[in-house]
Every structure is written in C-alpha cells, then in structure tokens.
Amino acid sequence: MSQEQTPLTVALSQLKLASKKLGLDAGMQKMLAQPKRSIMVSIDIRMDNGSVGVYNGMRVQHWDARGPFKGGIRYYPSTSIDEVTALAMLMTWKCAIADIPFGGAKGGVCVDTKTLSKHELERLTRRYVSLIAEYLGPHRDIPAPDMYTDAQTMAWVMDTYSQLKGYMIPESVTGKPVEIGGSWGRVEATGRGVIHCVKQAAENNRLKLGGASVAIQGFGNVGYHAAAAAKEIGCKIMAVSDSSGGIFYEGGLNPAAVLAHKEKTGSVQNFEGCQDITNEELLELECDILIPAALESQITRRNADKIKAKMVAEAANGPTTPDADKILYEKGICLIPDILANSGGVTVSYFEWVQNLTREQWPLEKVNRKLEEKMSKAFNDVEAIVAREESDMRTGALMLGVGRVANAIKTLGLWP
Numbered sequence: 327m328s329q330e331q332t333p334l335t336v337a338l339s340q341l342k343l344a345s346k347k348l349g350l351d352a353g354m355q356k357m358l359a360q361p362k363r364s365i366m367v368s369i370d371i372r373m374d375n376g377s378v379g380v381y382n383g384m385r386v387q388h389w390d391a392r393g394p395f396k397g398g399i400r401y402y403p404s405t406s407i408d409e410v411t412a413l414a415m416l417m418t419w420k421c422a423i424a425d426i427p428f429g430g431a432k433g434g435v436c437v438d439t440k441t442l443s444k445h446e447l448e449r450l451t452r453r454y455v456s457l458i459a460e461y462l463g464p465h466r467d468i469p470a471p472d473m474y475t476d477a478q479t480m481a482w483v484m485d486t487y488s489q490l491k492g493y494m495i496p497e498s499v500t501g502k503p504v505e506i507g508g509s510w511g512r513v514e515a516t517g518r519g520v521i522h523c524v525k526q527a528a529e530n531n532r533l534k535l536g537g538a539s540v541a542i543q544g545f546g547n548v549g550y551h552a553a554a555a556a557k558e559i560g561c562k563i564m565a566v567s568d569s570s571g572g573i574f575y576e577g578g579l580n581p582a583a584v585l586a587h588k589e590k591t592g593s594v595q596n597f598e599g600c601q602d603i604t605n606e607e608l609l610e611l612e613c614d615i616l617i618p619a620a621l622e623s624q625i626t627r628r629n630a631d632k633i634k635a636k637m638v639a640e641a642a643n644g645p646t647t648p649d650a651d652k653i654l655y656e657k658g659i660c661l662i663p664d665i666l667a668n669s670g671g672v673t674v675s676y677f678e679w680v681q682n683l684t685r686e687q688w689p690l691e692k693v694n695r696k697l698e699e700k701m702s703k704a705f706n707d708v709e710a711i712v713a714r715e716e717s718d719m720r721t722g723a724l725m726l727g728v729g730r731v732a733n734a735i736k737t738l739g740l741w742p
Contacts (some may be wrong), residue, residue, distance in 0.1 A: 398433070429467075
C-alpha cells in the first residue's frame with residue numbers, strides 16, 4: 327500500500343463515499359470519522375531470563391450506538407494506532423451489516439510472538455488486560471482473537487478480567503476454548519461464513535458451484551476452513567498458498583491432507599503431485615472463485631487486470647485496494663467485500679456472548695444454522711442496496727453499515 331493509501335486513509339475514504347451516497351451532514355461524518363476512545367498503554371513484563379520487556383499496547387473503541395464495543399486483539403510487530411483505528415471503524419460497519427448489537431473496537435500489542443515463550447505471552451496478555459480492564463466488560467467492550475492471538479490468549483484475557491472482578495465472567499470475551507464457555511463452530515465460523523456468501527452470490531449470478539474451481543491465498547484458520555466448506559458443497563480446490571508460496575493441482579486438492587502436510591513440513595509447498603506456484607501466480611489463475619485470505623493489499627492496480635476469476639470473496643481484511651476495486655468492477659467480476667464476506671467470525675462471537683449471558687451451550691448444528699441465516703440475510707440486505715443504487719457490492723455494504731450506525735446515533739441524540 328502506498329503512503330497515501332494506509333488502512334486508515336482507505337477506511338476514511340470509504341466512509342466519505344458512503345456518507346455522500348447517504349446524504350449525511352458534515353457533523354455526522356465528523357463523528358463517525360473519530361473513534362470515541364483511543365487507549366495507549368506501556369506493557370512492562372518480566373522476561374524468562376530475568377530482564378524486563380517493554381511493549382506498546384493499544385485499544386481503540388470506535389462507536390457503541392448499537393451495542394457494546396466488539397473487536398479482536400492482534401499481536402504483531404508493526405501494529406500501529408492508525409491501523410487499529412481503521413480496523414475498529416470497519417468492525418463498526420461489519421457488526422451493523424450483520425445486524426448484531428455491537429459497535430466496533432480493535433486492540434493490538436506491538437510484539438513478535440515468535441520471540442516470546444508461552445509464559446512470557448501469558449504475562450504480556452495479563453498485564454495488557456489489567457491496564458485496560460476499566461474500559462472492558464460484557465456490556466462495555468468484549469475482546470476476541472485476531473492475528474497471532476487464539477483461544478488460549480482469550481482464556482488468559484477472561485481469567486485476568488474475572489480475577490480483577492472477583493468472579494468468573496465468561497461473557498467478557500469471545501473466541502474462548504469450548505471447555506470454559508466458548509461456542510461450538512467459532513473456530514471455523516469466518517471461513518464457513520465466506521462460503522455462505524459465495525453460495526448466495528452464485529445463486530444470484532447463476533454460477534454453478536458443483537465442480538467450480540477455487541483458489542485460496544492464505545491457508546491459516548480462515549483459508550483452511552473456507553477450503554473445507556467449499557469442498558463440502560462440491561467445489562474443486564485447485565490452489566492454496568501460505569506465506570512461503572502455493573500449490574496448484576487442476577484435479578482438486580483435499581484440504582485436510584494439505585493441512586496435515588503443512589503441519590508436518592511448515593509449508594503447503596512440495597505437496598505430492600502438485601506444482602509449486604508463487605502467491606502472485608495464485609491470484610492470477612484462471613478459476614471461478616478467488617478467495618484472498620491472507621494479508622491486506624494483495625490485489626492492486628498492478629495486478630487487478632490479470633485477475634481471471636469470475637468471483638472474488640474477501641476473507642482477509644482489505645485485500646483489494648480502492649484502485650483495484652474499480653478495475654475489477656469494470657471487468658464485471660463479482661467482488662464480495664470483507665465487511666460482508668468475513669463477518670461470520672463476529673456473528674458466531676455474538677452467539678457465544680448470548681450463550682454465556684444465559685449460561686447455555688448450543689449444539690454445533692444450531693450454531694451453523696443460525697450462522698447461515700444471518701449471513702444470507704446480510705448478503706440479501708446488501709444486494710437490495712446494490713440493485714437500488716446500481717453500485718458495486720462494497721459501496722452497497724458500506725451504505726448499509728454506515729447508514730444503520732448513523733440512524734442509531736440520530737435516534738439516541740447527543741448527551742447532554
């Protein structure tokens with residue numbers, strides 16, 4: 327991404343576009359462009375060798391007009407307050423599009439998790455939570471996992487918050503292990519949600535999914551579960567990749583076998599019977615459905631012209647730049663934007679929160695059924711705006727999300 331196109335400048339330009347289309351006044355635009363609260367903390371921990379480690383942490387709470395703040399915590403060396411602000415803003419729209427009663431937040435710690443032991447990671451997590459605990463809570467701000475955090479991290483977050491309050495509060499965090507109040511289906515929710523959107527788009531665009539070829543960039547949690555869900559409905563997974571490169575097999579891959587190979591060797595590459603390809607080559611393959619499930623800014627003005635897929639479903643956050651958006655739209659490629667396509671994770675996080683509040687645990691079948699219902703409804707709500715406005719899907723999704731939040735703020739009014 328160029329200097330002019332940081333995640334925050336892109337998020338603000340998207341807000342500006344949606345605000346203009348919705349006819350929002352300047353005051354409302356200013357309010358939506360600013361987070362309600364940005365918290366910066368210095369996290370000091372004792373390292374295993376006795377020295378002291380100091381790490382920068384942050385939590386940005388964007389808007390809570392539709393419900394408590396909700397958003398992941400990422401551990402990544404280059405995490406910045408601008409990036410976290412942009413992600414918190416997108417989370418606000420995402421929750422509104424999915425029509426779940428949350429506002430957007432995001433957290434981050436500038437750390438390379440590969441350099442820390444498990445004990446150091448636990449101390450870092452607990453210290454970070456203790457520093458922002460007064461701004462967290464089941465009716466205030468509910469964290470979840472994100473890049474380089476997982477169910478174990480969330481268990482530490484929940485336990486730290488609960489110890490500070492004096493009793494166990496499972497509804498204070500989502501994405502926990504099932505044995506301490508996590509929801510069945512949460513791990514695979516984002517990937518499955520992407521495929522629910524693909525099913526809806528295929529129906530609307532008369533694309534037959536039986537035998538449809540799929541290429542997936544990124545084979546982490548989201549990419550793997552998207553591949554597994556796509557195979558379930560009869561698609562052919564012809565290529566997948568991770569950070570070291572990809573593999574291609576025209577006859578179709580078995581996602582479970584590829585995952586076992588990756589866990590054994592550390593990469594999807596050199597899988598028996600497959601051709602090794604680069605991440606760039608994967609994006610430009612002749613296929614029916616392309617799923618970018620890795621990093622941001624993978625489809626840019628430099629390679630958008632070479633994309634041959636009929637449909638692009640954004641499993642990652644921001645994999646397509648605004649310049650590339652226009653090129654794909656002009657080429658007639660159906661693009662399902664991130665704020666719609668990857669909202670399955672926060673949707674099942676909402677289900678987890680509801681289960682915790684009522685001290686229930688739903689069976690997997692119920693979670694999956696309700697996820698499909700929510701994703702289909704969100705997709706059709708966006709499509710209705712797209713048809714009315716004759717716009718691309720990202721503009722339609724932004725108009726739906728921003729419009730719902732703006733309406734909530736207008737209805738509440740300003741206090742005092």
